[in-house]
Amino acid sequence: MDLSNSNEKVIHGVYMPRGYLELIPNPKDNEVNHIRATCFNNDIVLMPELSTFRVLPWAERTARVICDTFTVTGEPLLTSPRYIAKRQLSQLQDYGFSLLSAFIYDFCIFGVPEIINSKTISFPASTLLDNHDQPFMQELVDGLYHTGANVESFSSSTRPGQMEICFLPEFGISAADNAFTLRSGVKEVARKYNYIASFFIETGFCNSGILSHSLWDLAGKENMFCSGCGNEQLTITGRKWLAGLLKHSAALSCLMAPAVSCRKRYSKESKDLKESVPTTWGYNDNSCAFNIKCHGEKGTRIENKLGSATANPYLVLAATVAAGLDGLQSSDGVLACPEDSTDLYQSKPSEIPLKLEDALVALEEDQCLREALGETFIRYFVAMKKYELENEETDAERNKFLEYFI
Incomplete structure (x- = not known):
């Protein structure tokens, strides 16, 4: 990843499908239908918290940074435990x-x-x-x-x-x-x-x-x-x-x-x-x-x-x-x-x-x-x-x- 691309992700976050973080057990299940209204098919944004950046000594050329999750409109993801x-x-x-x-x-x-x-x-x-x-x-x-x-x-x-x-x-x-x-x-x-x-x-x-x-x-x-x-x-x-x-x-x-x-x-x-x-x-x-x-x-x-x-x-x-x-x-x-x-x-x-x-x-x-x-x-x-x-x-x-x- 080039530096300019990295800077962009730091500032604007990383976009990914919401379904990667939230599962839909059964689309026909009434218990889940009302949750589907929260747009599971939309993208979410991972915003890195840079204070958590650490190089991982047990993995080569790898670092850890913990991200908070937001909707594309900038609202926190309400199912995010963090x-x-x-x-x-x-x-x-x-x-x-x-x-x-x-x-x-x-x-x-x-x-x-x-x-x-x-x-x-x-x-x-x-x-x-x-x-x-x-x-x-x-x-x-x-x-x-x-x-x-x-x-x-x-x-x-x-x-x-x-x-x-x-x-x-x-x-x-x-x-x-x-x-x-x-x-x-x-x-x-x-x-x-x-x-x-x-x-x-x-x-x-x-x-x-x-x-x-x-x-x-x-x-x-x-x-x-x-x-x-x-x-x-x-x-x-x-x-x-x-x-x-x-x-x-x-x-x-x-x-x-x-x-x-x-x-x-x-x-x-x-x-x-x-x-x-x-x-x-x-x-x-x-x-x-x-x-x-x-x-x-x-x-x-x-x-x-x-x-x-x-x-x-x-x-x-x-x-x-x-x-x-x-x-x-x-x-x-x-x-x-x-x-x-x-x-x-x-x-x-x-x-x-x-x-x-x-x-x-x-x-x-x-x-x-x-x-x-x-x-x-x-x-x-x-x-x-x-x-x-x-x-x-x-x-x-x-x-x-x-x-x-x-």
Whole structure:
């Protein structure tokens, strides 16, 4: 590409058919017909955000730049997860807060697959990376550092071949950008080593995607979740934020565990056949859906553990902010006693649906998240998920053999 052509794309963007980014599951489906009115056949414009330009050390003569999506008339694409996340962060700023956050991801590394026949892929029994002295992991972490995504730690996880990466927290949209970079980078580096990387959930274990976050003032000087006086309990602001997460946990779970297999992790501790499980929270308790960590130099922070590694990080960020903001403004979740109690009283106990169908209903009925994420996006998301549920059997067979990776 010559320089003049590059300059033109930087200024005017890159045009492409809208269908490359948005799918139409079934043109005859009534759930999708009203979405078709948003002109799927039109072009959209990718406008590069030049501050995200980074040379990729694991690919020759290749750089990464993250783009925002617009219609040809200059309006933001309402189904763009990154736009939705940036809009929620802007709302948060309007209320005088900023968000410091980081994602913690599990993913799996497999050896070279063996092709048994044209339809079946089988993996060797033993997966790789039983320790973190592998050249693959070192190249991945070094590469992420050069893209601006600073890794705080990486380690083997709960089974051979499963790795965990934790990023250093950053303000604003950068946390989701880092997660997005990891999801593509880990697969590209793995390919160099003839490995296969997957964030997909297999039956029996979980690749989690945790969002660790805390609320700060606009200057980024004061953590609003802790008093700074040696008191490890959540502040009133923190408790209200947590109340919002609890209140919207059913709808949140739909966006954070967006596939049937993802939701099996919610019932792994339960032996009873139930339709939902209680939303749990606690201090320094990794078994809870919302774990309030009160140790370390980062100060008090909340880990949103509803997510799987297959969830879109921009949607996780956006929905968490929307739910937390509602908690700050709402009187549904109140404190028993600001001085010495950590109890949160809600008009209705929080429950997480175990079935994706029920979670979709919860998302559709959650007026706060509908408004925050946008009616256009919610309708599109629900329509796509209903289509996936209708085709669950064939998709499940494909997913089991990792023919495509999420």
